[in-house]
Amino acid sequence: MKVSKYLRGSGRFLAFVFVASVLWLLFDMAALRLSIADVNGQLMKELVLKDRELAKRLNAVPTNVRNYPVHLVNLHVETSQRSEMFSRRVVEVYRRKKPDRIKGEDKVAQKSSGNILSVTLPKAVAGNDSKVLVDTKSLEQKGILEMLNAPSYKIAPGVGANVKKEVLRKTKAPFAGQEGNSLKLQSNATKDHQIPPKIPLQDFKIPQDVVLSNKSNSTVKKVKPDASNNIPPTQSPKQEHSIQKVDKRKSAVKDNKTVSLPVKAVVQVTAKLAQSPLNASKIQTGALLNSTGVRKQGGLHKVMALDVTLKPRDARALGQFGWAALVPPDDEEESMRRWSEGYFNVFLSEQIPVDRAIPDTRPPGCSQKLVHDNLPTTSVIFCFVDEVWSTLLRSVHSVLNRSPPHLLKEILLVDDCSTKDYLKDKLDAYMSQFPKVRIIRLKERHGLIRARLAGAAEAKDALLSTKALIYLLSDVLTFLDSHVECNVGWLEPLLDRVYLDRRKVVCPVIEVINDKDISYVMVDNFQKGIFKWPLVFGWSTLSNDFIRKNNIKVSDPIRCPVMAGGLFSIDRKYFYELGTYDPGLDVWGGENMEISFKIWMCGGEIEIIPCSRVGHIFRGENPYKFPKDRQKTVERNLARVAEVWLDEYKEIFYGHGYLNLLNTNFIDIGNLTAQIQLRKKLQCKSFKWYLENIYPELEAPLLKAEGLVFNVGNRKCLVQENGFLSFAMCNLSKQSQHFGYSWVRTLRQNNTCVSPNVTGRGVALEPCDNSKAHLRWLHKSNKFLAEHLIAEAHHQRLCLEAGSKGDTIFLKACDASSSYQQWHFTHYYAQ
Numbered sequence: 001m002k003v004s005k006y007l008r009g010s011g012r013f014l015a016f017v018f019v020a021s022v023l024w025l026l027f028d029m030a031a032l033r034l035s036i037a038d039v040n041g042q043l044m045k046e047l048v049l050k051d052r053e054l055a056k057r058l059n060a061v062p063t064n065v066r067n068y069p070v071h072l073v074n075l076h077v078e079t080s081q082r083s084e085m086f087s088r089r090v091v092e093v094y095r096r097k098k099p100d101r102i103k104g105e106d107k108v109a110q111k112s113s114g115n116i117l118s119v120t121l122p123k124a125v126a127g128n129d130s131k132v133l134v135d136t137k138s139l140e141q142k143g144i145l146e147m148l149n150a151p152s153y154k155i156a157p158g159v160g161a162n163v164k165k166e167v168l169r170k171t172k173a174p175f176a177g178q179e180g181n182s183l184k185l186q187s188n189a190t191k192d193h194q195i196p197p198k199i200p201l202q203d204f205k206i207p208q209d210v211v212l213s214n215k216s217n218s219t220v221k222k223v224k225p226d227a228s229n230n231i232p233p234t235q236s237p238k239q240e241h242s243i244q245k246v247d248k249r250k251s252a253v254k255d256n257k258t259v260s261l262p263v264k265a266v267v268q269v270t271a272k273l274a275q276s277p278l279n280a281s282k283i284q285t286g287a288l289l290n291s292t293g294v295r296k297q298g299g300l301h302k303v304m305a306l307d308v309t310l311k312p313r314d315a316r317a318l319g320q321f322g323w324a325a326l327v328p329p330d331d332e333e334e335s336m337r338r339w340s341e342g343y344f345n346v347f348l349s350e351q352i353p354v355d356r357a358i359p360d361t362r363p364p365g366c367s368q369k370l371v372h373d374n375l376p377t378t379s380v381i382f383c384f385v386d387e388v389w390s391t392l393l394r395s396v397h398s399v400l401n402r403s404p405p406h407l408l409k410e411i412l413l414v415d416d417c418s419t420k421d422y423l424k425d426k427l428d429a430y431m432s433q434f435p436k437v438r439i440i441r442l443k444e445r446h447g448l449i450r451a452r453l454a455g456a457a458e459a460k461d462a463l464l465s466t467k468a469l470i471y472l473l474s475d476v477l478t479f480l481d482s483h484v485e486c487n488v489g490w491l492e493p494l495l496d497r498v499y500l501d502r503r504k505v506v507c508p509v510i511e512v513i514n515d516k517d518i519s520y521v522m523v524d525n526f527q528k529g530i531f532k533w534p535l536v537f538g539w540s541t542l543s544n545d546f547i548r549k550n551n552i553k554v555s556d557p558i559r560c561p562v563m564a565g566g567l568f569s570i571d572r573k574y575f576y577e578l579g580t581y582d583p584g585l586d587v588w589g590g591e592n593m594e595i596s597f598k599i600w601m602c603g604g605e606i607e608i609i610p611c612s613r614v615g616h617i618f619r620g621e622n623p624y625k626f627p628k629d630r631q632k633t634v635e636r637n638l639a640r641v642a643e644v645w646l647d648e649y650k651e652i653f654y655g656h657g658y659l660n661l662l663n664t665n666f667i668d669i670g671n672l673t674a675q676i677q678l679r680k681k682l683q684c685k686s687f688k689w690y691l692e693n694i695y696p697e698l699e700a701p702l703l704k705a706e707g708l709v710f711n712v713g714n715r716k717c718l719v720q721e722n723g724f725l726s727f728a729m730c731n732l733s734k735q736s737q738h739f740g741y742s743w744v745r746t747l748r749q750n751n752t753c754v755s756p757n758v759t760g761r762g763v764a765l766e767p768c769d770n771s772k773a774h775l776r777w778l779h780k781s782n783k784f785l786a787e788h789l790i791a792e793a794h795h796q797r798l799c800l801e802a803g804s805k806g807d808t809i810f811l812k813a814c815d816a817s818s819s820y821q822q823w824h825f826t827h828y829y830a831q
């Protein structure tokens, strides 16, 4: 009754309006919800389409990029592996977009309160002490806060196993001025420079189901493939496989426990972390060598596969993915003209992105390897003189893009007094965007060796000038050439070996960036650095027998008698304990020999780490000037090395074409006192020990020939007694009949040398002195006078002759037919 009273007249009207409004409101809200869901769905769809498109492009071989034909070289991948690579990439795309999908403990969470920033680090990095408080004021002062907004870094599972074994190429371009004939660069190029991919493109399958996380409620949705995208709607076994892979990778990320590390935040906190106790739950390594500098235990994690270039900015760019690029005919002239700027294809290099992606060429097993949690940090030192802009930048980007930020303390660019303008202000400006990059300018040209020392000193000075910031100092120095590309996962395997034993000096596998087409070319495995006489660096493949007997895996470190020299990591303190490089070495050359001998003979080791790969452009010529003659500079450096480190074996070095270096009038190799003292101080072992223990394969006979010296004419043997020469019946047991024919071509018994009388025809005995050219005899060096002993420095061609009665010895004009001028040693060790 009461209600009907209200529903009368205007009350009825009002009630109607009220009910209508409520209904309208409800209707509207429902519509809004629908449209939000719609937009969400549409967005999602777009994302999927975008990423599929991206993935498609990643898998496509670019052709006709800027009208250049581009080819897939050397990295042909099995179809099934290819689709696995594909699915990985798609997942990577989403990881990047939605890092919150990764479990809380794996993220770097940031919370700020006043000046104090709380940074939660991945467990693998932080151990138990994963929350660290950092004073933001100090971060701000060092420009570090801005880094908290820096792009995040991701873990990508390695794709090393994707590379077919048979495409591993035996490739090595020799260092300029060094022997390199053992290995030749191979190319797949056909006549018209077409290098077709081995796998038909239509075989690259795109997975249909992509696992996506929904940001709002964290549930996982499966997005159906879009028919318009030309993706078959049915799910093949292969596709199932790819979904499985996604799941596996999810757990792989969990294991790795390191994702999205804003660069500088981590740099700041690792020092504190280093003091934190190791997580007891972590895997412990077994007992290791029990000697100083050797770690005994440590938590482990799977090697990080950080690679910012996994999603390249422009997948169709020239040279992307390390593929070969070709110069179009119209530009050939320009390309040739610019060749000498760097002695490689500077023209092409300039058009290739400075942050291009390259293939993961690590051998199988590397991406699964465990490394220690508390790895030392490193300074990367690039010395350069007149380096080409594009290659210098690519070198730096490759380090920034593929190094775990918390392990990379800084990149030092040491400008060895370059003359090019672009390496001055323009370089400063470019590098100013990277807080980790510092440029050091040398006021005068020092050469590679002293420039590296300047770089190392700079890294050291950081310690002295910033005592309060001791943690800013790197533990390891990593030297790299300025035309390299560091590959995924390159750094941790190196640092891990140094962590195990700081006396290990470690080198990545040096791969080849082809000088002509700038492609990234994988090199053969099982290569070690060696040298041949006269101290010429080269590569040698481990024998199958050796590999089998020692059960060597392709990813195992390889001990090397010498390092190539361009790329290596060394414990900073150990580098100084070893006395660094001999600072008396000039410009370039021989320094790799010097540091190699020093390392081995003074208690260290040199290893190549196959899981660490760095590409390098090998050039036929040095693009910079040598202040003095190039050859003389290298020879002088080698002579210094021989004098300090080779002991009695130095004669073998000089005997291989360097007798002129013994002539002090010809060359001044400088003062060696400090180097000799250093060797004594360090109590380094002998070169004999080095040869016997580290490089037993090297043939290093101390004499070219030795034993009795038999005269064919009088059929007697030469005797030296009481300062006189005579002949006697040959008797091997008589020491007085034992002589040696040395590498420096002296005929000697102990320290007494048979000397041709320079002016007359007589023969004398005098103390041996390798610098005296008149003591030299040629033997087995002349086709017609092979058995003769020719007085080398005599102005006439005179030969050593025995008197027919066997009581005299003298010089006489050489006569090929005279048997009295023919001499035989009991043993010959070298021709």
Ligand code: UDP
Pocket: 175, 176, 382, 383, 384, 385, 386, 387, 416, 446, 447, 448, 449, 451, 480, 481, 482, 483, 566, 587, 588, 618, 619, 622, 623, 624
């Ligand atoms: N370099 C230098 N100063 C020199 C000579 C060379 O800084 O006087 C640098 C050069 O720019 C390069 C590195 O040292 O980054 C090694 O030189 P190069 O690449 O010519 O040696 P290679 O690889 O041929 O052994």
Ligand code: MN
Pocket: 481, 482, 483, 566, 616, 617, 618
């Ligand atoms: Mn180089």
